[in-house]
Amino acid sequence: MSTAFPAATIIGYPRIGPHRELKRAVESYWAGESTAAQLEDTTRRLRLNSYGHLAALGLGESTSAIPASFSLYDQVLDTAATFGVVPDRFRDLYDDDGRLGLDAYFTLARGDAGRQPLEMTKWFDTNYHYLVPEIGPGTRFTLANNWILRNVEEAAEQGFTVRPTIIGPVTFLLLSKAADEAPAGFDPFSRLDDLLPLYVQFLEQLAEAGAQWVQLEEPALVADQAVPTAELADAVERAYRLLAAAKERPAVLVTTQYGSLGGLLPILGSTGIDALHLDLVKGGLPPAADLAALGDTTLIAGVVDGHNIWKADLARAATTLSTLTASVSRVSVATSTSLQHVPHSVEDEPQLNRELRTWLAFADQKVEEVVTLSRLVDHSPAGTIDAAIAEASAVLAARAATEGVIRSEVRARVGSLTPSDFTRVPYPERSAAQETALQLPVLPTTTIGSFPQTAEVRSARARFLRGDLTAEQYTSLMQEEISRVVALQEDLGFDVLVHGEPERNDMVQYFAENLDGFDVTVNGWVQSYGSRCTRPSILWGDVSRPDAITVRWAEYAQSLTEKPVKGMLTGPVTILAWSFVRDDQPLGETANQVALALRDEVSDLERAGIRVIQVDEPALRELLPLRKSLQPDYLTWSVASFRLATAGATPATQIHTHLCYSEFGAIIDAIDGLDADVTSIEAARSRMEVVHDLQGQQFARGVGPGVYDIHSPRIPGEDEVVELVEKAVRHVPARQLWVNPDCGLKTRGYTETTESLRNLVNAAIRVRAQL
Numbered sequence: 001m002s003t004a005f006p007a008a009t010i011i012g013y014p015r016i017g018p019h020r021e022l023k024r025a026v027e028s029y030w031a032g033e034s035t036a037a038q039l040e041d042t043t044r045r046l047r048l049n050s051y052g053h054l055a056a057l058g059l060g061e062s063t064s065a066i067p068a069s070f071s072l073y074d075q076v077l078d079t080a081a082t083f084g085v086v087p088d089r090f091r092d093l094y095d096d097d098g099r100l101g102l103d104a105y106f107t108l109a110r111g112d113a114g115r116q117p118l119e120m121t122k123w124f125d126t127n128y129h130y131l132v133p134e135i136g137p138g139t140r141f142t143l144a145n146n147w148i149l150r151n152v153e154e155a156a157e158q159g160f161t162v163r164p165t166i167i168g169p170v171t172f173l174l175l176s177k178a179a180d181e182a183p184a185g186f187d188p189f190s191r192l193d194d195l196l197p198l199y200v201q202f203l204e205q206l207a208e209a210g211a212q213w214v215q216l217e218e219p220a221l222v223a224d225q226a227v228p229t230a231e232l233a234d235a236v237e238r239a240y241r242l243l244a245a246a247k248e249r250p251a252v253l254v255t256t257q258y259g260s261l262g263g264l265l266p267i268l269g270s271t272g273i274d275a276l277h278l279d280l281v282k283g284g285l286p287p288a289a290d291l292a293a294l295g296d297t298t299l300i301a302g303v304v305d306g307h308n309i310w311k312a313d314l315a316r317a318a319t320t321l322s323t324l325t326a327s328v329s330r331v332s333v334a335t336s337t338s339l340q341h342v343p344h345s346v347e348d349e350p351q352l353n354r355e356l357r358t359w360l361a362f363a364d365q366k367v368e369e370v371v372t373l374s375r376l377v378d379h380s381p382a383g384t385i386d387a388a389i390a391e392a393s394a395v396l397a398a399r400a401a402t403e404g405v406i407r408s409e410v411r412a413r414v415g416s417l418t419p420s421d422f423t424r425v426p427y428p429e430r431s432a433a434q435e436t437a438l439q440l441p442v443l444p445t446t447t448i449g450s451f452p453q454t455a456e457v458r459s460a461r462a463r464f465l466r467g468d469l470t471a472e473q474y475t476s477l478m479q480e481e482i483s484r485v486v487a488l489q490e491d492l493g494f495d496v497l498v499h500g501e502p503e504r505n506d507m508v509q510y511f512a513e514n515l516d517g518f519d520v521t522v523n524g525w526v527q528s529y530g531s532r533c534t535r536p537s538i539l540w541g542d543v544s545r546p547d548a549i550t551v552r553w554a555e556y557a558q559s560l561t562e563k564p565v566k567g568m569l570t571g572p573v574t575i576l577a578w579s580f581v582r583d584d585q586p587l588g589e590t591a592n593q594v595a596l597a598l599r600d601e602v603s604d605l606e607r608a609g610i611r612v613i614q615v616d617e618p619a620l621r622e623l624l625p626l627r628k629s630l631q632p633d634y635l636t637w638s639v640a641s642f643r644l645a646t647a648g649a650t651p652a653t654q655i656h657t658h659l660c661y662s663e664f665g666a667i668i669d670a671i672d673g674l675d676a677d678v679t680s681i682e683a684a685r686s687r688m689e690v691v692h693d694l695q696g697q698q699f700a701r702g703v704g705p706g707v708y709d710i711h712s713p714r715i716p717g718e719d720e721v722v723e724l725v726e727k728a729v730r731h732v733p734a735r736q737l738w739v740n741p742d743c744g745l746k747t748r749g750y751t752e753t754t755e756s757l758r759n760l761v762n763a764a765i766r767v768r769a770q771l
């Protein structure tokens with residue numbers, strides 16, 4: 001049990017495969033095009049290849065340095081399956097032995113004809129989404145799935161001693177929500193003492209399977225929680241003392257990625273766990289007194305950034321490590337977070353600018369950085385990594401001096417901003433001008449922007465990129481798609497139309513490709529949820545807009561119809577949140593540069609005759625700091641950057657924004673502060689509960705609570721939409737309300753989309769007639 005922890009490790013490794021093998025394998029299984037055995041075969045190869053690869057990169061085969069962090073869909077779902085946490089509506093998914101198998105697992109994640117899947121929500125301050133377990137007073141915890149154990153055994157058969165990972169009990173319960181059947185006020189956290197014995201059993205099984213270390217993930221401890229601090233501290237102490245006291249168990253590592261543990265560090269550190277991981281990139285260096293509480297517990301110092309792609313400042317990391325080794329007896333080196341947030345390897349991006357490439361470290365390069373830094377804690381001779389440190393410092397110096405990183409004209413423009421650049425005329429004045437300009441009915445109907453991204457559209461883009469289509473051919477294919485989408489909306493009777501975004505590979509990458517200061521990858525895929533991936537762009541320099549970006553598409557769409565077509569832009573905060581952003585200046589400064597580029601786009605759209613412009617900010621909530629003390633500053637700069645992007649619009653131009661989550665209680669003031677004329681939000685899944693928030697807040701401007709859950713192929717019936725709209729009308733004055741789906745339609749197919757949208761428009765017309 002007291003196996004020494006290896007000097008170098010990572011907290012998790014990408015599981016989608018170097019070329020999205022996992023996506024292709026699971027999607028083919030879902031489509032019925034391959035068997036469970038074929039899926040298992042592919043994923044087994046993915047797991048074993050990554051162990052071999054990580055061992056070769058320097059983690060070694062037999063030291064538990066390699067995390068077994070594979071997941072078929074999501075790590076929180078894996079934990080829920082392990083402990084049999086299944087909502088009542090899915091009770092029949094257990095097989096006769098009380099186990100949850102492959103199809104049960106995917107049904108929980110994706111739902112089926114009659115049942116809503118588990119809710120999906122953001123994982124801390126990242127663009128990864130996890131599935132929310134549902135727990136009630138009667139939820140029976142059982143060991144119902146053994147994939148984690150099996151992965152340990154599978155690795156051992158091939159000669160690898162890996163470190164299994166699972167969400168820790170405190171975080172698991174804090175991330176869960178009360179099951180539908182739970183009485184009002186029930187908190188899943190109250191089930192901690194029922195759940196802990198299952199963790200003990202599970203640890204015993206892991207030990208039996210040959211695991212020497214286990215990783216229990218407790219990132220919820222770095223975020224301020226609704227549970228009072230004292231109660232949380234008490235629970236953490238009780239839980240980990242109990243687990244540490246288990247008779248047969250692997251050594252226990254607790255990880256705390258995404259921020260600072262704060263006052264929980266000395267508490268967790270003295271429970272008897274064997275190792276504690278700290279995120280020293282997002283969280284600062286803890287006070288020496290807190291570190292002293294670690295005693296014999298190994299400190300796993302997360303000094304290499306797992307959430308961004310810049311090469312590490314090895315000199316700074318070395319200083320941090322030497323401070324730590326001065327007050328802690330055992331220190332190992334690690335990434336700050338799982339590497340699931342970064343692509344596999346810079347080697348897969350040969351097209352990137354040569355100089356830029358030298359600044360970057362993706363997952364594999366980060367493994368090498370961790371291994372290098374571990375020479376500072378493994379009794380290697382002094383000076384062993386001096387050359388590597390010097391090289392890293394030289395890269396940083398070169399980066400700072402590179403043309404384009406600092407551009408005086410961009411700086412000057414940001415520097416000369418005045419408060420009036422952030423302010424439009426008061427809403428009542430705008431509202432009157434817009435009413436005259438747009439002549440919309442009450443309860444106007446619209447969509448959020450994208451229409452289904454069909455295989456034809458994607459294939460056209462792929463052929464264009466390969467050079468098999470000319471720019472003219474590609475443009476005319478996209479224009480055909482736009483005219484189909486416009487005709488469909490005319491036919492269905494929408495009031496404000498969209499062009500459907502077919503020309504966009506992704507709502508952020510598309511803008512990054514058209515702005516200076518960014519680069520994009522060809523293979524830099526990162527999992528967003530399930531089989532869905534994105535290629536975050538790289539924002540490395542000062543940002544500007546060389547040419548208009550969206551205008552020709554919007555103009556084309558507007559030429560096809562008398563109805564207003566919404567211009568469609570992605571807001572500055574979301575562009576930052578879904579890119580890898582330079583780490584050499586405050587985010588607020590970078591956000592204002594992006595905002596100015598968008599501001600110019602807004603004014604070009606207006607000049608081209610576009611009267612409604614939507615600036616999406618679905619990630620506004622995502623970047624909200626996990627600690628309350630840091631939130632006001634964030635909300636100030638993020639809201640300001642949105643206003644900077646939009647405040648140049650004339651009063652008659654209607655500015656929309658879109659945020660796709662419903663629990664916006666925490667940021668409702670910020671949403672108000674955006675000063676958009678119309679805000680669309682997610683509401684269908686919570687059956688319009690958000691209107692209560694809106695009512696309480698006297699939200700005075702236009703609002704479109706979603707009436708169609710686009711996350712599911714299910715078609716909402718017309719009566720169902722009527723009910724939702726009627727509920728909204730009871731709480732928010734009808735003249736403020738819009739009728740729209742929850743979010744864009746890009747992941748949906750045309751069959752269900754067309755029917756759903758028809759029901760949506762007809763429902764709006766029916767409620768209108770009753771007013």
Ligand SMILES: Nc1nc2c(c(=O)[nH]1)N[C@@H](CNc1ccc(C(=O)N[C@@H](CCC(=O)N[C@@H](CCC(=O)N[C@@H](CCC(=O)O)C(=O)O)C(=O)O)C(=O)O)cc1)CN2
Pocket residue numbers: 127453455458459460461462463504505506507508509528529531532533534535578747
């Ligand atoms: N960045 C970002 N984050 C977001 C969202 C978002 O829209 N963007 N939405 C929220 C939910 N997250 C999502 C994340 C990804 C996707 C998504 O649909 N991703 C697509 C990829 C989108 C893309 O980049 N498409 C490219 C490349 C498509 C592709 O895979 N092409 C094929 C070739 C196809 C062919 O030859 O026919 C290939 O490269 O193999 C394009 O259209 O050009 C996927 O995983 O399948 C949806 C939602 C929150 N976070």
Ligand code: MET
Pocket residue numbers: 448449450501507568616618658660743744745746
């Ligand atoms: C994730 S928010 C999506 C907004 C975008 N305009 C779309 O409809 O796809």
Ligand SMILES: [Zn+2]
Pocket residue numbers: 448618658659660742743744
């Ligand atoms: Zn959305």
